[in-house]
Amino acid sequence: MADDRMQGGEKLELRPRVKIFGVVVLLGVIAATLYLNWGRIGRLLGPKESGTMAARSGEPSVPAQPAKSDPIRVRVNIWVGCAPGLIANGNLTTQKGSIMDRYGLNVEFKIIDNWTDAAAAFASGKVDMMLYTVDVYAKDFYQYTKRDFGSKAFLMVDWSRGADGIVAKPGINTIEDLAGKIVAYPPYTPSHTLLLDALKHSSLSPSQVDWITKHAVVTNDGIESALAFAQERVDAAVAWDPDMTDAMNKRRGSKKILDTRTADRLIADILVVSDDFSRKHPTELTNFAHAWIEGVEYIKKNPSSAYQLIGSVKEFNIPTDLAQAMLQGVVLGDYPENLIFFGLGPNKVNDFGNIFELAQANWKGQAVIGGLNDYRKAQDTRSLEALRSFYPGPVQVVETPYAPPKPGQPPLMTQQKTIYFATNSDEINPASRVVIDEIGKMMQAYHNTVVDIVGNTDGKGLREYNVALSKRRADAVKGYLKQRYDFPADRMRTFGNGPDQPVASNDTEDGRALNRRTDIKVYPNPAAQ
Incomplete structure (x- = not known):
């Protein structure tokens, strides 16, 4: 048989049957390649408009890829x-x-x-x-x-549920107790937010809050904050676990005054x-x-x-x-x-x-x-x-059980709000709804808390009348929060002090204005402790 290999510069010529055989082989190679790579080619061409891919046994179907x-x-x-x-x-x-x-x-x-x-x-x-x-x-x-x-x-x-918090030395039990104290925190982090928000919702004055932030020890992260607290270089620290709990355990008598089990939606x-x-x-x-x-x-x-x-x-x-x-x-x-x-x-x-x-x-x-x-x-x-x-079916909202604070328990923080009402009435002035909404937003973020709403008046008029009026006004605030935010009634208690707990003198108009206030006392929810 003649040699079909090329000789020198000669052109290779195939016989007819060899040509046909070569074409068949080539087509076979192409078909095999298509078969073996069809999944990859399909993905390159893109998914179908609808439909799902078959899932593995026991797994949900998967949308077209x-x-x-x-x-x-x-x-x-x-x-x-x-x-x-x-x-x-x-x-x-x-x-x-x-x-x-x-x-x-x-x-x-x-x-x-x-x-x-x-x-x-x-x-x-x-x-x-x-x-x-x-x-x-x-x-x-x-x-x-x-x-x-x-x-x-x-x-x-x-959600953070206890992983972030504020730890403090003995003698600091509330947010208000941070006045004049040195606090360590990492800026522009969730720890910073937890501190700022707690200070904002307390009864501390703007100047007291400003003092705390200006004298704070600013750290690179929560680990450094916890270390500063453990070494007793600061009075309190905002940090995250596991370093927060470790630092608290190293400093005798220290405690968490706030964490994200209480501020559980913040x-x-x-x-x-x-x-x-x-x-x-x-x-x-x-x-x-x-x-x-x-x-x-x-x-x-x-x-x-x-x-x-x-x-x-x-x-x-x-x-x-x-x-x-x-x-x-x-x-x-x-x-x-x-x-x-x-x-x-x-x-x-x-x-x-x-x-x-x-x-x-x-x-x-x-x-x-x-x-x-x-x-x-x-x-x-x-x-x-x-x-x-x-995920068919209705969305089930898990209801949080609430219980009143224990007798003698100090509030975590207290807000003093000025809420205006119609004269000699418990009708809320529409302009004050924004103030109550601030309370509602706080209660939503600190969802695992119970609240006392306490009405106060100035010293003008009959005491008995003012006590009853302040209680009705506290009830009106509670009703607004219940209606607008769906907060359960057993989460909020109401009281009317009338003129009995002034924060300023009733002898001046400025003092009387300060005494006409609504106190919002916030407690950790005992039902969750």
Whole structure:
């Protein structure tokens, strides 16, 4: 048989049957390639308009997957609240077979602990999503808006329930006792918010609050604050666990005077997404939210797996036993909690909006920001609403049991409010409703508290009449809070002092004006102790 190989510069000529055989082989190779790579090709072509992918046994069906392209870059800090995302992702990067992978997502969690660096990375497009607390986001949202950078909160991650607090030396039992004391705190953090908000809702004067903030020991983080307290360099400290509890145990006689078990709807972690990403990738955003919430449900059923995974992420450097202890100080945000948080539940209050407004008022009062933003422009609930069919049924709101404070128990803090009423009447002046709304917002954030509403009058007129009138006016304030905020009646007690407890002389008009007041005394809820 003649040799078909090329000789020198000759052109190779194939016989007809060889040509046909070559074509058949080539077509076979193409067909095999298509068959083996059809899934990848399908993803490149894009998902169908509707339908779901078949789920594994015992797992919910998954929406049609988008193409896996560039990773979704999510900034996080070292915090156990990230556990649902890590569970859903398998680690900091998406692992094959993980929940995120099944949703067609490629996610990369980037640890950036420094808040300034993290905000710069977010605003410059180096990350697509960012883990925030609502209070800190309220500050940065103002700055982002000034720079025309759009972003919105789309997912509630967790509530702090005891993980943040204020510890104090013996003799300091209330927020008012902080007057003239040296406090350590890390600025522009949830600890800063907890301190500012507690001072604002106390009876301390503006000059007393100003003294505390000016003489405070400013630290880099809550760890340094706790250390300063343990070393008795400060009278009180605002910090987070486990360092907060450790410092308290090292200083004899010290105690927590406030933590987020009492202010249980004040500090919340959220995920924020850039407007650019949400506009370009709405399906991926919804699938990401769904996968994260599935991570929450997985942790509920398999908590030990969450502890072990966090312990295995070497970049976190959190041992398994510490992860377990830290997770006990938070409540992870499942789907119903997310609906309630963003005002999509059956109750009347939007927790995101409430915290956002409280925080912005605090930041503005400290001249950190120059104005206020509408919280509705800072949240996007479309992804959550798109998931309703996966979580059918009514949203159940867990009612908090309340009990009256123990006899002789001092209030955690006392507010002195001027609320105007019609002359010789318990009809609230419409202009004073904004003052009562401030009380309502505080009670929503400090949800695990009970409140005494105490009416007071000046010394003019008959004592018996003034005592009865002040009680009716306290009842009117209670009725307003009950009607507008759905607070249960057993959370609020009312009293009428009349002229019996003046704070100034009744001999002058200025003194009488100070005595015509409503005291709001706030106590930790004994039913939850």
